Amino acid sequence: MLTNYSLVFQESNRQKSIVAAIKHAESLCMAENQNFTALRRLVFEIIWENSVPLGAYEVKGILSRKTNKSVDPPTVYRAIEFLMGLGLVTKISSLNAFIGCPFPSSTRSNFFMICNECKRVAEVSSSEIDNEIKSIAGKLSFASERQQIEIFGTCISCKTDK
Amino acid sequence: MLTNYSLVFQESNRQKSIVAAIKHAESLCMAENQNFTALRRLVFEIIWENSVPLGAYEVKGILSRKTNKSVDPPTVYRAIEFLMGLGLVTKISSLNAFIGCPFPSSTRSNFFMICNECKRVAEVSSSEIDNEIKSIAGKLSFASERQQIEIFGTCISCKTDK
DNA sequence: TCTTATAATGTTATATTATAACATATTAAT
DNA sequence: ATTAATATGTTATAATATAACATTATAAGA
Ligand SMILES: [Zn+2]
Ligand SMILES: [Zn+2]
Ligand SMILES: [Zn+2]
Ligand SMILES: [Zn+2]
Numbered sequence: 001m002l003t004n005y006s007l008v009f010q011e012s013n014r015q016k017s018i019v020a021a022i023k024h025a026e027s028l029c030m031a032e033n034q035n036f037t038a039l040r041r042l043v044f045e046i047i048w049e050n051s052v053p054l055g056a057y058e059v060k061g062i063l064s065r066k067t068n069k070s071v072d073p074p075t076v077y078r079a080i081e082f083l084m085g086l087g088l089v090t091k092i093s094s095l096n097a098f099i100g101c102p103f104p105s106s107t108r109s110n111f112f113m114i115c116n117e118c119k120r121v122a123e124v125s126s127s128e129i130d131n132e133i134k135s136i137a138g139k140l141s142f143a144s145e146r147q148q149i150e151i152f153g154t155c156i157s158c159k160t161d162k
Numbered sequence: 163m164l165t166n167y168s169l170v171f172q173e174s175n176r177q178k179s180i181v182a183a184i185k186h187a188e189s190l191c192m193a194e195n196q197n198f199t200a201l202r203r204l205v206f207e208i209i210w211e212n213s214v215p216l217g218a219y220e221v222k223g224i225l226s227r228k229t230n231k232s233v234d235p236p237t238v239y240r241a242i243e244f245l246m247g248l249g250l251v252t253k254i255s256s257l258n259a260f261i262g263c264p265f266p267s268s269t270r271s272n273f274f275m276i277c278n279e280c281k282r283v284a285e286v287s288s289s290e291i292d293n294e295i296k297s298i299a300g301k302l303s304f305a306s307e308r309q310q311i312e313i314f315g316t317c318i319s320c321k322t323d324k
Numbered sequence: 325t326c327t328t329a330t331a332a333t334g335t336t337a338t339a340t341t342a343t344a345a346c347a348t349a350t351t352a353a354t
Numbered sequence: 355a356t357t358a359a360t361a362t363g364t365t366a367t368a369a370t371a372t373a374a375c376a377t378t379a380t381a382a383g384a
Contacts (some may be wrong), residue, residue, distance in 0.1 A: 001298065001301075003302070005302045005304075009302075035331075035332075035380085037331095037332070037333090039332085039333075040332095055369085055370080056369095056370070056371075057369070057370075072334070072335065072336085073370085073371070073372085074333085074334080074335085074371090074372075074373090075333070075334075075335095077370095077371065077372075078332085078333080093255035093256040093312070094255040094310060096341095096369085096370065096371095113299070113302070113304050113306070115304075116307070122302070122304075124298060124302070126294070126298055128294050129291060129294050129295065129298075132288065132290050132291050132294060133291065133311075133313060136163065136286060136288055136291075137275070137313065137315065139163075140165070140167045140171075140275070140284075140286070140318070141317075141318040141321070142167075142275050142277075142284075142313070142315055142316070142317055142318065143315045143316040143321060144275070144313045144314070144315035145278070145314055145315045145316070146313075146314045146315070147311065147312065147313045147314065148256060148311075148312045148314075149309065149310075149311045149312075150255070150309065150310045150311075151295060151299065151304070151306045151308075151309045152306070152307055152308045152309065152310075153299065153304055153305045153306035153307045153308070154304070154305040154307070155303075155304055156302070156303040156304065159303070159305060197351090197360075197361075199360095199361070199362090201361085201362075202361095217340085217341080218341070218342075219340075219341075234363070234364065234365085235341085235342070235343085236342090236343075236344090236362085236363085236364085237362070237363075237364095239341095239342065239343075240361085240362080244361095258340085258341060258342095258370095325384100326383105326384085327382100327383085327384075328381105328382085328383075328384090329380100329381085329382075329383090330379100330380080330381075330382090331378105331379080331380070331381085332377100332378080332379070332380085333376100333377080333378070333379085334375105334376075334377065334378080335374100335375085335376075335377090336373105336374090336375090336376100337372105337373085337374085337375105338371100338372085338373075338374100339370100339371075339372070339373085340369100340370075340371070340372090341368100341369075341370065341371090342367100342368075342369070342370090343366105343367085343368070343369090344365105344366085344367080344368085345364100345365090345366085345367100346363105346364085346365090346366105347362100347363075347364075347365100348361100348362080348363065348364090349360100349361080349362070349363085350359100350360080350361070350362085351358100351359080351360070351361085352357100352358085352359075352360085353356100353357080353358075353359085354355100354356080354357075354358090
């Protein structure tokens with residue numbers, strides 16, 4: 001089980017992981033012959049700096065403030081699309097919002113635990129669930145390609161806060 | 163494993179199941195002291211008649227044609243919200259579209275297999291996956307409440323069609 | 325180095341999805 | 355009948371996302 005749960009829900013200092021994430025993004029782009037431009041890097045950082053998924057227009061606002069100029073939607077959506085293509089960012093469909101992927105090179109399922117209270121999202125990668133899905137798909141002759149699993153509930157810190 | 167897979171991906175005559183679904187919706191509303199009004203019934207039928215999830219504005223269009231009068235968005239969204247509240251209809255978040263739930267009284271997970279080719283959606287309810295999710299959530303002290311699992315791929319009929 | 329091709333970004337306009345707020349009508353309860 | 359509750363009608367607008375085309379930056383070939 002691969003998880004960034006403690007990072008998201010318990011640790012305070014995320015800075016280290018962000019630096020590592022940027023390094024990883026850079027080398028991934030290098031390897032894929034893709035350009036990690038200033039704009040893409042900025043959007044990556046904005047999304048990564050938040051443990052809460054951001055909507056595209058929130059990213060737009062932050063980007064605008066950071067660069068001191070107005071930003072139009074396509075600018076943001078294109079950068080996000082690029083980052084999603086590399087698996088560096090994932091969309092949480094039920095929130096229309098985007099979150100950094102902590103282990104983009106994993107081929108396993110995206111599996112998000114979303115706290116209804118604090119809105120933070122942790123990603124878990126479970127081979128057991130993966131295998132179970134494959135098994136069911138196999139029985140039904142469904143060729144699965146991609147899956148998105150969103151679990152809503154209450155995280156440990158919000159539970160104990162009450 | 164509860165599934166409407168063969169219904170969705172293989173059978174041709176869905177009429178029988180729709181009639182049963184309406185019966186079920188009626189008695190559920192009765193039990194919950196909710197009003198299964200003409201409008202709600204129409205929206206329910208429209209969504210149920212399709213094995214493909216419909217967007218709210220598609221429902222709006224069909225509803226408008228069926229009733230020969232113009233329909234405004236809130237009308238549709240309110241009916242859908244009502245049906246979702248009873249578990250009769252589910253939103254496929256990644257498609258912004260709605261589909262009838264074949265076993266609304268099941269307390270288990272929604273688990274959708276979405277064919278990228280024909281867009282049809284089958285629902286599977288697996289206690290194995292449910293338990294695995296509960297187990298992981300337990301380990302992480304995450305109190306899960308609701309989950310949405312969307313598997314994208316190719317269904318058997320689209321696979322053999324090629 | 326100049327030219328050309330490719331990739332990335334800027335810009336304007338618009339499409340799509342969803343909700344807020346308030347008015348009216350229908351139904352149920354007193 | 356009157357009141358309260360529920361449901362629907364209506365208008366306006368918010369929020370999310372993309373299409374289409376112009377411009378700029380970067381890389382590759384001559
Ligand atoms: Zn991921
Ligand atoms: Zn929380
Ligand atoms: Zn269901
Ligand atoms: Zn298919």
